[in-house]
Amino acid sequence: MPLHRALRRLGGALFAGSPLMVLLAFSLALARPAAGQPAPPSEVASLRQEIDALRSEYEQRIAALEAKLAALSTAAEQRAAMPPPAPPPPAPPPVTAAPAKKSGNYFNPAISLIGNFLAVGGQGSHGDLPNASLRESEISLQAVVDPYARADLFLSFGEEGVEVEEGYVTFTALPAQLLAKVGRMRTSFGKVNTMHLHTLPWPDEPLPVVNLLGGEEGWIGTGVSLSRLLPVGDTFTELTFEVMRGDSPGLFQADKTSDLALNGHYRIFRDLTDASNLDIGLSYGFGPNGTAERADTALAGLDLTYRWKPLRTGSYRGLIVRGEAYRSERQQPGGRQDAFGWYLSGEYRLAKRWSLGARLEAAERAADASLRDTGQALSFTFDLSEFLRWRGELRRRRFAEDLTTNDFLMQLQFAVGAHGAHPF
Amino acid sequence: MNHRILRCCVIGSACALVAAGVLEAKLRVVSTLQDFAAIAQAIGGDRVDTFALAKGYQDPHYVDAKPSLVLHLSRADLLIVAGLELEIGYLPPLIDQSRNSKIHPGNAAYLDASIGCEILSIPTQKITRAMGDVHPSGNPHYWTDPENGRIIARTIAAKLAAIDPKGTETYRENLSAFDTTLDAKLVEWQVKFKPFAGTKVVTFHDSWPNFAKHFGLEIVGNVEPKPGIPPTPSHTLEIINRIQAQHVPVILVEPYFDTKTPKSIAARTGATVVTLYPSVGGIPEIKTYFDLFDTDLDLLVRALGGVS
Numbered sequence: 001m002p003l004h005r006a007l008r009r010l011g012g013a014l015f016a017g018s019p020l021m022v023l024l025a026f027s028l029a030l031a032r033p034a035a036g037q038p039a040p041p042s043e044v045a046s047l048r049q050e051i052d053a054l055r056s057e058y059e060q061r062i063a064a065l066e067a068k069l070a071a072l073s074t075a076a077e078q079r080a081a082m083p084p085p086a087p088p089p090p091a092p093p094p095v096t097a098a099p100a101k102k103s104g105n106y107f108n109p110a111i112s113l114i115g116n117f118l119a120v121g122g123q124g125s126h127g128d129l130p131n132a133s134l135r136e137s138e139i140s141l142q143a144v145v146d147p148y149a150r151a152d153l154f155l156s157f158g159e160e161g162v163e164v165e166e167g168y169v170t171f172t173a174l175p176a177q178l179l180a181k182v183g184r185m186r187t188s189f190g191k192v193n194t195m196h197l198h199t200l201p202w203p204d205e206p207l208p209v210v211n212l213l214g215g216e217e218g219w220i221g222t223g224v225s226l227s228r229l230l231p232v233g234d235t236f237t238e239l240t241f242e243v244m245r246g247d248s249p250g251l252f253q254a255d256k257t258s259d260l261a262l263n264g265h266y267r268i269f270r271d272l273t274d275a276s277n278l279d280i281g282l283s284y285g286f287g288p289n290g291t292a293e294r295a296d297t298a299l300a301g302l303d304l305t306y307r308w309k310p311l312r313t314g315s316y317r318g319l320i321v322r323g324e325a326y327r328s329e330r331q332q333p334g335g336r337q338d339a340f341g342w343y344l345s346g347e348y349r350l351a352k353r354w355s356l357g358a359r360l361e362a363a364e365r366a367a368d369a370s371l372r373d374t375g376q377a378l379s380f381t382f383d384l385s386e387f388l389r390w391r392g393e394l395r396r397r398r399f400a401e402d403l404t405t406n407d408f409l410m411q412l413q414f415a416v417g418a419h420g421a422h423p424f
Numbered sequence: 425m426n427h428r429i430l431r432c433c434v435i436g437s438a439c440a441l442v443a444a445g446v447l448e449a450k451l452r453v454v455s456t457l458q459d460f461a462a463i464a465q466a467i468g469g470d471r472v473d474t475f476a477l478a479k480g481y482q483d484p485h486y487v488d489a490k491p492s493l494v495l496h497l498s499r500a501d502l503l504i505v506a507g508l509e510l511e512i513g514y515l516p517p518l519i520d521q522s523r524n525s526k527i528h529p530g531n532a533a534y535l536d537a538s539i540g541c542e543i544l545s546i547p548t549q550k551i552t553r554a555m556g557d558v559h560p561s562g563n564p565h566y567w568t569d570p571e572n573g574r575i576i577a578r579t580i581a582a583k584l585a586a587i588d589p590k591g592t593e594t595y596r597e598n599l600s601a602f603d604t605t606l607d608a609k610l611v612e613w614q615v616k617f618k619p620f621a622g623t624k625v626v627t628f629h630d631s632w633p634n635f636a637k638h639f640g641l642e643i644v645g646n647v648e649p650k651p652g653i654p655p656t657p658s659h660t661l662e663i664i665n666r667i668q669a670q671h672v673p674v675i676l677v678e679p680y681f682d683t684k685t686p687k688s689i690a691a692r693t694g695a696t697v698v699t700l701y702p703s704v705g706g707i708p709e710i711k712t713y714f715d716l717f718d719t720d721l722d723l724l725v726r727a728l729g730g731v732s
Contacts, residue, residue, distance in 0.1 A: 147531075150520065173525035177498065229498055229523060236491040269491040274479070277490060311482040312680050352654045352682070386652055387553055416553070422513040424489045 109143035109151070112417030114198045122407035129204075129409075133159060136197045140420070148173045154196065165196070165220065177229040184222040188240045188265040189283045190324050191303040193218040199423035201320070201347050201357055201381075203393050203411035207373050208341030211363035212299070212328045214251030219285070219299075221248060221261060236269040246288045251297065251366075253290025261287025279305040291332040297366070298329045318349040328366045339364035347381075355381045371400035389413045451588055454496050454527075455504035456511050457484060458705035459567045460537050460576065462713045464504060467581045467598045471591045477518075480705025483680040484564075485557070485652070489514040497522035500533065502587055504580065507536035508543065510564035535583045538564070541572040544633040556650025568702055569634035570610060573713055577602050609714050613639070617721055620728050626663060626695070627676040628686060631702050639721070644670055647677075647685055655685040667693040674727050676700045679707075698727045 115137045120129045129135075134157075141153045149171050156165040168183030186194050192206065193213055205216045213219045221244030230237045242263040246254030252261050263285035271277045283301035288294075302325050309318040325342040341363025349355040357379040365371045375397040382390040393409040451472045455461045461474040468474070475496050478487045484506070497503065497518055505511055519528055526533035546562035566572050581599040585592040621640035625632075628647045636643050645666050649659035666672070667689065675686045675697050686697045700720050701710055710716050 144528075147525070147528075170520060172520055172523070172528065174523065177523045179521065179523055229494070231495050231498075234492070234495070236495050238491070267491070271490065271492045277492070279491075307488075309488065311479050313682075314488075315483055315486060315680065316682055385553075386557055419509065419512045421489060421517045422486065424514075 107143070109141040109153075110418035112140050112142075112415060112420050114138045114140075114196075115412075115414045115416075116198060117412040118203055119410040120407055121410075122405060129407075135159075136165075138165065138196060138198065142418070145169065168225075179227050181225040182223075184220065185225060187219045187221045187242055187244060187263050187285065188225065188227075189213070189219050189263055189285050189299060190301040190326065191279075191281060191305060191322065192324065195423070198413055198415075201322075201345060202359060202377065202379060203391050203409045204395070206324075206343040206345075206359065207361040207363040207375055207397070208324065208326045208343055211365050211373065212326045212339060212341045214248055214366075217249065219248050219251055219263075221245065221263070223260075227265075234270070236267075238267045240265040240267070242285075244287070248287070251289070252287035254288055255290060259288045261285065275310045276306070276308045279303075279307070289330055289332065291330075295331040295333075297331070300327045301325065315352050316349065318355075319346065321346045326363075330366050332367065337367060337369045339366050339369040353383045357381070365400070373400055374398045387415045451501045451584065451591075452499050453502045453504065453584075454500040455537075456487075456515060457506055457567070457703055459573075459703050459713060459716070460504040460506070460580070462704040462711070463573065463577050463602075464502075464580050464584070466602050466712065467577055467595055468584055468591070469594055469598050471588065471594055472584070476705070477515075480701065480703035480710065481679045481707070483678070484510055484703070485513060487511070487514045489517050491521075493518055494521045497527060498524050500524060500527055502533045502535060502583065503527040504535045504537050504583075506564050506567070507538040508561045508564035508566075509559050533587065535579065537576045537579060538566060539579055540575045541566045542569065542634070544637065545630070556648070557652030559651075563630060563633050565631040565702060566634050568632060569638040570606060570613070570713075570717055571638060572634060574603065574606055577606075605714060609717065613717055613721055616725060620725065623674070623728060624670050624672045625674050625676055626667060626672055626689075628678055628681045631678055632676060632700075635720075644672055647675065647681075647689070660685055660689060664689055664692050667695050674698050674724070678702055696727045698723055700724070 116135050117133070118129065118135045119132045121131065137157045139155045139157065141155075142151070144150045149169050151169050153167040154165045156163050164184055166183070166185045168181045168185045171180040171182075174180060186196075188194055190213075192200060192209055197205075205218070209218050210216055221242065223242060223244035225240060225242040227238055227240035230239055240263075242265075244261040244263065246252050246259035246261045248261065254260075263283065265281060265283045268280045269277065281301070281303040283303070284299070286296050286298040289297040303323070305320065305322040307318070307320050321344075323342065323344040325340070328337075328339045328341075330337045330339070341361075343359060343361035345357065345359040347355055347357040357377075359377040359379070360375075361377075362372065362374040365373070375395060377393050377395040379391060379393040384390065389412070391409075391411040391413070393411075395407045395409060396404065397407075398404045450470075451468065453461065453464045453468065453472045453474045454477065455464060455474065456477050458476040458478070458480040461476040464472060465474045477493050477496070478484050500522075503519075505515065524533075525531060528534060529536075543562035543566055545559075547558065547560060551558050551560055567576060577599055581595045584595045617639050622642060623640075624642045624644050625636070626645045626647065627643055630646050630648070630651055632641070632643060635641070645663050647655050647660070647663060649656050667675075672693075672695055675690060675695050677683055677686050677697055677699050679699050679701060683697060683699070689695065690697045700723060701707060701716065704710050704713060704716050706716075707719070710719050
């Protein structure tokens with residue numbers, strides 16, 4: 001769905017005429033030597049009077065200007081003098097974030113592009129990953145809309161075409177610790193489902209997402225998200241509630257306008273020490289699956305992330321252990337299917353440029369819980385710079401159809417344009 | 425007896441309420457760097473509580489956008505940032521999630537400390553990321569020049585007075601005291617470091633142009649080939665040659681960088697590796713903005729063979 005918005009432009013500045021020009025014209029007129037025939041004495045006297053009047057007027061003006069100039073230069077000298085004679089009276093300073101650029105593009109959104117090339121080698125591929133593809137490259141457009149909201153649009157470019165991965169307005173000035181998002185967005189179900197492909201610690205999505213959240217895209221919803229901070233002492237907790245259209249490919253299918261998908265998420269985050277923290281999320285969502293009248297799929301999720309990163313040497317060392325478990329209850333003709341899936345992953349940074357990772361995963365299939373897929377993967381990441389990354393993954397997956405695949409995935413990611421936030 | 429207890433209770437709770445009111449009345453100042461927090465504390469005195477998102481011994485470019493920091497921002501009455509895109513990797517999402525519209529850029533409680541400061545290395549030609557992680561608005565490590573510290577203190581005092589007009593007099597007095605101390609310290613530092621003015625140094629990252637300019641150091645190279653790019657063998661060799669050719673006595677390293685390459689350069693050249701602290705809080709002893717220069721200059725003077 002295209003997102004329409006209008007950017008406001010500021011009016012042009014008013015042109016103010018310079019009094020100096022007027023003075024210049026006067027002085028030129030006065031400086032012109034008297035020429036031509038002599039005038040009668042009365043006329044001369046009146047002219048002289050007029051000239052005297054003008055002269056005194058412009059001398060007054062010049063005196064006023066000189067006084068102004070002197071005042072300004074004294075002020076400048078005072079400012080430059082070290083130490084200053086007295087601290088200046090506190091006055092509100094300008095509040096611009098950066099020196100304003102002289103550019104008509106100033107209010108345009110920040111644009112960034114993240115390219116994602118994936119090569120796959122191996123035998124007997126079960127998935128539909130081609131052996132080389134420019135997969136889900138992302139263009140983001142982000143800007144503040146007005147004092148109350150900001151807008152973010154993420155377009156995802158695959159070889160098949162373009163789609164809006166996310167496009168929403170965030171209302172950042174709501175009362176009562178509320179934050180609202182309206183538009184199309186990754187739902188706050190679990191952890192990896194909220195992450196874009198380039199922020200995942202792997203080149204591929206884990207099995208529970210593929211099997212239980214409708215495919216590699218995960219659950220992307222269109223609707224409204226409302227979240228509230230609920231701090232408990234020093235512990236961060238946040239409750240999110242989302243109402244989405246009852247459609248999401250492979251997961252939900254709405255037949256009626258009134259069919260909606262709902263999601264709730266509760267996140268708890270606590271610093272254990274300066275260097276380590278624990279992040280826990282509980283999710284519950286449901287929506288119509290379209291297999292029959294009033295047939296729903298209900299999803300429950302638990303996610304845990306432990307991070308260790310010494311603050312001083314954080315660029316060189318760090319460990320993240322994360323895991324998620326999902327349960328899907330799918331009502332469908334022939335009975336309810338209760339499917340379960342999980343993954344556990346660890347990433348260890350051993351140098352500024354290098355990190356190693358491992359992942360275990362298993363998931364039953366949502367529509368037939370008797371089919372269970374499992375996988376193991378080892379990966380390495382090489383960050384050539386902050387903006388270019390190579391990642392390799394050696395992956396074995398055992399599918400329920402008694403099929404085993406061994407693949408090597410090689411991913412190249414590059415980011416250009418506006419400097420985005422580092423993923424956390 | 426019961427009355428007395430009751431009275432004590434009433435008075436006690438009244439005192440508690442008043443105390444709570446006084447505590448409540450403190451301005452909560454959150455800054456990205458400990459340097460700004462230290463200056464804000466010096467100016468704000470008892471009227472402010474300060475908290476810094478990044479620790480002084482942490483690389484200020486790479487701070488994690490932890491939700492625990494969101495809580496501090498959600499309660500902030502004032503946010504002081506370095507600006508110049510130093511915090512671009514973590515601050516924007518934190519501000520968005522803070523639910524505190526006062527501290528959004530452009531609003532009353534957002535203060536960019538770089539305003540009015542002398543900013544060096546502002547690119548004059550077209551910049552690309554082929555130059556590494558360059559900052560389009562200039563080098564963001566400007567607080568390492570104490571004269572910029574003076575300007576930052578004034579900016580903070582003005583902002584505090586605007587937010588909390590009742591404290592104007594306090595802020596004015598504290599600013600005056602800050603200025604006086606700074607004047608005395610500037611003389612002390614100048615005397616201490618004068619014999620070493622003109623010393624050539626190599627630094628790990630390009631964090632020190634303002635410091636070098638103020639104290640008269642000449643930076644002849646960085647261990648990083650380009651900002652944010654880890655050392656490479658060919659560049660390291662070039663630095664070794666430069667140190668030998670120009671007789672550079674010290675290599676300055678920020679506390680959050682790996683000293684492996686600087687140490688190997690030092691072993692090949694005879695230069696000394698000095699861990700120099702770019703921020704307050706780099707070590708626990710550096711508590712104030714003045715401690716920062718006291719410590720750094722002592723470290724430098726000692727490394728250069730002087731008596732600190």
